[in-house]
Amino acid sequence: MYSFQDLGGDSITLKPEGTAPVCRAYIQHGMANLPQPVRLFYENPHFRYERPQAGRVRQHHQFGVEIIGDPSPQVDAEVIELGWTYLSSLGLQGLTLKINSIGDSECRPAYMELLGTYLAEHESSICEDHQKRYKTNPLRVLDCKKRSCLSVSAEAPSSVDHLCDACREHFEGLRSTLDDLVEAGAMAPYTVDNRLVRGLDYYNRTVFEFEPTEEKSQSTLLGGGRYDPLIEILGGKPTPGIGFGSGVERVMLNLKAQGIEVPAARPLDIICVHVGDNARRKLIILAATLRAAGKSVIVASEGRSMKSQMRYANNSGARYALILGDRDLEQGEATLRPLTTDAPEKQVALDAAAIATEVT
RNA sequence: GUGGGCGUAGUGUAGUGGUUAACACGUCAGGUUGUGGCCCUGAAGAUCGUGGGUUCAAUUCCCAUCGCUCACCCCA
Structure with a gap:
């Protein structure tokens, strides 16, 4: 211990x-x-x-x-x-x-006695370690993986017979x-x-x-x-x-x-990509709401270029990029772009429930 | 507790008794105007496990120590 x-x-x-x-x-x-x-x-x-x-x-x-x-x-x-x-x-x-x-x-007591007697008769064939110990714990000999013990245990009396x-x-x-x-x-x-x-x-x-x-x-x-x-x-x-x-x-x-792949952890659902500061603020709120709806969401770091954010989204294994620019903010919609499939991107309303239904 | 092998960037590996320790992958950035993956360019990142010794000089040789690893031992 x-x-x-x-x-x-x-x-x-x-x-x-x-x-x-x-x-x-x-x-x-x-x-x-x-x-x-x-x-x-x-x-x-x-x-x-x-x-x-x-x-x-x-x-x-x-x-x-x-x-x-x-x-x-x-x-x-x-x-x-x-x-x-x-x-x-x-x-x-x-x-x-x-x-x-x-x-x-x-x-069990009777069986143990029987086993002990059997082992005593074959003591010379037992491995060195167990020659000393078989008397205190005869079952150990059955468990021993050494060749000498294996030959003894193979012929040993079986508990199921007793x-x-x-x-x-x-x-x-x-x-x-x-x-x-x-x-x-x-x-x-x-x-x-x-x-x-x-x-x-x-x-x-x-x-x-x-x-x-x-x-x-x-x-x-x-x-x-x-x-x-x-x-x-x-x-x-x-x-x-x-x-x-x-x-x-x-x-x-x-x-x-055996070369079996352990299933990967559940991928991230959405990474929010922003263009402009107002958009970023809106995305932080949307992300929180989406998380409450059970989606895993990350807002890309502030101050990075859009290319950098997209690259981050890709390398993170996220399933979707939710793209919002200050321009879109006025239209009231964002772009939801699938990253793991070739499906076309979609315009979505700035509404967590609506976005969540697209991200299944 | 005993014995063998190994400890060099995040990961996997090179390498040499002597100026800035290399490569791949990864990471980050750029390749002009709001879109990732491929490609190109660049950057960051290593007190070469730690301590001591030999030496003019050690990441490289020696010893110790710690850690990892394989086996023994043990095994509720």
């Missing part, structure tokens, strides 16, 4: 993830009294202290969703489908969806819903991956991740899972929850790698 002392000597820790804060908010703001389940999302900065590298920065932004208050596998599928829709609608290709069930407090009845039923419910969605073409196919785990014990049952085709050490684009025990741990009444988080910068990295 990114902790430090601020100038006043207080110890500050920056928020590292989204799910627990959302759950705290759920408790603190009495969202248990809203119609259940509640569906929430966030998009905000998160921080980590580890040294930055490709796909990992100290301050990044995470987009996430949570559904709190529904234990059914139906919402697991909904969350996964939403994650798929989010990533695929951006145009990302070659996404792999992996799912797994890590059981719950009922069945679920209690309730967890198995839940997982089967999820799979059948996902299968329906896949069959209907609403989602990409998935694979069950017994190596998909979560280190923290507030996670249970469903876990899932979307990865790009080229899997590297820091590559997960979107990951999530069920955290039924969490709200109770945080001091609330037992309340199930599931959600996902997705790193915005990492998604952007993948968009870039």
Whole structure:
């Protein structure tokens, strides 16, 4: 975690993830009294202290969703489908969806023991780092991307083969819903991956991740899972929850790698070009009125030649130039000139409402 | 925390132990009289990351430091 002392000597820790804060908010703001389940999302900065590298920065932004208050596998599928829709609608290709069930407090202890025994039998094949640590956290070995560990984890016992009845039923419910969605073409196919785990014990049952085709050490684009025990741990009444988080910068990295253009910001609607001082004053008023009508408007800087103003309008990517000279002022009309199309320019009355209807 | 690579105008890059550090794009202006885009001309803009050292002389060589970056580590 990114902790430090601020100038006043207080110890500050920056928020590292989204799910627990959302759950705290759920408790603190009495969202248990809203119609259940509640569906929430966030998009905000998160921080980590580890040294930055490709796909990992100290301050990044995470987009996430949570559904709190529904234990059914139906919402697991909904969350996964939403994650798929989010990533695929951006145009990302070659996404792999992996799912797994890590059981719950009922069945996990026995599985962990089984896994621990298996790892002990294959200790010599585990990578150096994990030889020392597999006893305290055997799940880490499954997550390890080193070749030696991969060969061990591939043959390791799968948690889905050792679920209690309730967890198995839940997982089967999820799979059948996902299968329906896949069959209907609403989602990409998935694979069950017994190596998909979560280190923290507030996670249970469903876990899932979307990865790009080229899997590297820091590559997960979107990951999530069920955290039924969490709200109770945080001091609330037992309340199930599931959600996902997705790193915005990492998604952007993948968009870039696939040559996908991020849609440009909405262009400026109008730049007002003036000839003469009276015209400029009138344009300032018109611009204010047009802004109130929802248009984005800039009045070109005072004292520039018309050519300069037009060049500015062009280079700014504005859609229209509204041209007003002192001469036009007497006629009571201005020229509205399209800049991004070859449509002819129009004479318009000096009336914001009339101009706004021309700028659609 | 560990190791590698890199730090030159807004951006991307050249470059050299020695007079005013170059180019492209971008920005701004002008190319006459109230109309952008193309073209032409011109201008602004860099203490060559910072500090120290070697040297008659350093942006160029050396060291340190900071920053960026890639990997390791770690990973709620």
